[in-house]
Amino acid sequence: MVMGDLVREVDVAVVGGGPGGYTAAFRCAELGLETVVVDAAKRLGGACLFEGCIPSKALLHVAAVLGEAERAKEFGVDFGEPRVSLDPLRKWKSERVIGKLARGLAGVAKAKNVDVVAGRAVFEDSRRLRVEGDEPQVVVFKHAIIATGSAPSPLPGLTLESDRIMDSTAALEVPDIPDRLLVVGGGYIGLELGQVYAALGSKVTLVEMTEGLLPGVDRDLVQPLARRCEKLFANIRLQTKVTGLRETSGGVEVQLGDETLLFDRVLVAVGRRAQTQGLGLETTRVRANERGIIGVDDRCRTDDQRIYAVGDVTGEPMLAHRAMRQGRIAAEAIAGRPVAFDNVAVPAVVFTDPEIAWCGLTEAEAQRTSRPVKVAKFQWAASGRAATLGRSDGLTKVLAHPDSGRIVGVGIVGPGAGELIAEAALAIEAALTAEDLAATIHTHPTLSETLMEAAEHLLH
């Protein structure tokens, strides 16, 4: 510490202002703890709000509108060819969506008396943080919560400094609508952004290293999405690796196996990695593994008694809603409450067209681990609501324990799956049985009936 440095003492220092960080900070403040958030960008929201969940969903909404307009021709409504103007689109996304939400979070922080400090936080030991940047200071804390999140992983072994090579953060800025776009990675980020660009007019080629899209997700859920992507995308290449990248005057030459193809832009979406480098963790007892993931107990506490960690830095699944729950747990644990992250189900959603959502045990995992389950599938072809939407390609699947009838997993594919999965998460978390779900009156005609119908099948 240098003489003259500003030193402040707080109960809790939260490092990182994403969903995990701000949820933890707000809860700490509610529990009467003096709390400061150190964020590199001096703003609350993190990757979720500025370069992840929120902007991608805004763009996917645009894609969905375009898709619906196209589908309307089926029932005799023709809007003509859509014209997309990028400036108003970007302005809407950044001001009306992100800006509004960011101002909201800043307002909450102010109301709860949570101070947000701009700068990069580096631990000096288990009691103090050095903040480097615009507002240099030393923060002495009783407890700290690490919530520095994750960043897009680069393509291993292939580095090419070029504007044409984008990660998800850059792609969400929509610099232009490239004529030919290569998406590397068939996971949820590649599929979501691939669909956005395809809807905006790009000819999208998607390459995936493994033998199918969305590795790990049940194949019957992926199938309707795969069919949709086959229509939307110019080309899908599975079991294919990018082996070379070279920028030319006309674009990027990409080596795919023994073929060389030219693209205007390349989107690299091969996963995310925890951001724990440079945090000074070596001065504390916090332990991170070789991938930078911090180990925590069920109260989100690290190996250092004073330091907690929440969100993507604690590993998979790297999802904002898991981070928020962890943030709450960490705050309450610090306040001395008897809490534990004992959630049974972390729902996951792929916001593509159609959406895929799942929660709890998947069928593939049940098979892999030889867990006995009873499975019921309800095809949306038999759903009245799906028919009125012109979307009969969906599927709702419920997994239950064969003896107790307890619901242990749900998978849904179809429009609105991301909203429908909430009921499934509640059912699993509350240990409801198929009978409970089947005996609950669901509104008719809605897609939510498909859960009731699938549950009913399990009773027979």
Next chain:
Amino acid sequence: MTAMARDFRLPDLGEGLTEAEIVKVLVHEGEDVREDAPLLEVETDKAQVELPSPMAGRVEKVHVHAGQTVKVGQVLVSFGEASATPGTKTAPTDGRARSAAPPAAARQTQPSVAAVRVTEARVTEGPVPATPATRRLARELGVDLHTVAGSGSGGRVTDDDVRAAASRAKQPAAVSPRAPAVPERHEVVRPPVERSPAKPLAAIGLQAPPLPNFEQWGPIERQPLSHLRRTIAERMTLSATVIPHVTHFDKADITDLDGLIRRNLEVARAQGVTLTLTSFLMKAAALALKAHPQFNASLDPAAGELIVKRYCHLGVAVAAERGLIVPVIRDGDRKSLLEIQRELGALAQRVREGKATLDDLKGGTFTITNIGALGGTGAIPIINYPEVAILGVARAREEAVVREGQIVPRLLLPLSLTFDHRVADGADGARFAADIVRRLEHPDQLLLEL
């Protein structure tokens, strides 16, 4: 099919308990037992419990003996096949099945299908079916959900299940249903049923709010509680929380009793006994309890019944160096004053020397606490759960008493009777206290009841 040894281990007892003492082994090797049959009686810091068999089968090996202390996870009993056909030797079939005890090694033994089923009901692995709010409640009450059998649909553990488990774990041995030692004294008598059927009382849930952060006002030090201190804290919290206490005050004129004690000191000493007021207090209380049996009882709120005990075991609070301990004198109503006094002396000494056995401390039906030696004019003790009443005694003092217009010095003993208002009302308490007072004031009448 080859017989496979199946091990029964000490289950997680909840409340952070890690070990228990084997009180009694109820089965012997070679015996065929059915599922849920009692296997062992174990005693923890909190309670004496019977461990039922999680499976049906033949007891192949009993690994423990009475008096042994065992840890959670330790193998207690190994089973072979049930009713094995003659000649089917239930020997271990593979090397990993039968190491003496290390739980980690033994855990690899795959239980049979029957055991798996019960395992789910009793000690399950993985998430226990319960809502998040119920799980939070369990954490607050210190209940390990894995040990609670759920009553909800699909085996879901409900809030009521958790509360019941919490109060069961805190219930001392005296009221836990156990194998009767003297059967005729333990038979449960139910009155001829004309009354309405018994129903459980409504449960109440209480939780303390989190403590403030005291460091904000100055430095603090955290001192872990001793084992006994923690037990006392838990028992007192339980009693004060669960039992609505009410206290009745009275004074007994023990001038005559004091004279009687002084006159007989030598007689008693000749028999090796130091006569004190306490033995008379116990005798008076024991006789009064016979006339007021609702104070010699325990309330069973879950059943909606009063359990009246047809025996009279008196607890006497003793301030040991480590903390409060309440040894029990059995059958106080049937013993002579000298017998009571002699037993009390020996018992108090064992307690102070830390040599009291668990049997010395169990089975009380009523408690007397005499703080007279330390002065004071009165105290309101907390009932020794799950008893119904406790008698507090302060120091006897000479006071100026008006008798037939004359002021005379008399020796007065302040008494307080604290009792469970769920079981008895103020008038009942007053009558019971007056009965004790009457016996203390007229020690000669004690003769008539001997």
